[in-house]
Amino acid sequence: MFGLARQLTSSSLRYFSTEISSKSRCLPCEGIGKTLEKEQVQELLKKVQGWNVSSDNKQISKNLQLPDFMSAIRYFQKIADVAEAEGHHPDLHLTGYNKVRIDLSTHALNGLTENDFIMAMKIDSLGQGA
Numbered sequence: 001m002f003g004l005a006r007q008l009t010s011s012s013l014r015y016f017s018t019e020i021s022s023k024s025r026c027l028p029c030e031g032i033g034k035t036l037e038k039e040q041v042q043e044l045l046k047k048v049q050g051w052n053v054s055s056d057n058k059q060i061s062k063n064l065q066l067p068d069f070m071s072a073i074r075y076f077q078k079i080a081d082v083a084e085a086e087g088h089h090p091d092l093h094l095t096g097y098n099k100v101r102i103d104l105s106t107h108a109l110n111g112l113t114e115n116d117f118i119m120a121m122k123i124d125s126l127g128q129g130a
């Protein structure tokens with residue numbers, strides 16, 4: 001019994017024993033141990049708004065259109081503040097002056113972890129306002 005508990009990494013214990021939310025904090029990526037399975041990703045996608053998973057299950061992305069260029073820049077700044085506070089950083093793309101794509105993946109493990117979904121929930125709760 002205890003052997004099984006010991007085998008579970010802290011993140012999978014957190015995944016199974018507590019719900020992650022926009023109030024959760026990202027763990028240091030290097031300590032997470034393993035990436036999420038497809039089924040886990042599908043479950044977590046239900047908790048975020050408008051995010052899609054890549055075919056290789058390594059990244060989630062969200063596309064938005066902002067009113068104008070400076071709104072997009074201000075939106076990126078808000079995301080950057082959260083990313084710095086969490087130590088977990090998205091890839092940010094701005095094209096066509098107001099079209100934004102946000103990509104999230106855990107670089108240290110070349111895949112998805114709870115950190116990516118915590119950041120997605122935090123980004124969702126930012127709104128796109130100025």
Ligand SMILES: C[C@H](O)[C@H](O)[C@H]1CNC2=NC(N)=NC(=O)C2=N1
Pocket residue numbers: 029030087088089090104105106107108109
């Ligand atoms: C040392 C620093 O905390 C690590 O390199 C962090 C920085 N931000 C990160 N962001 C993301 N998306 N994945 C990481 O593995 C990661 N690692």
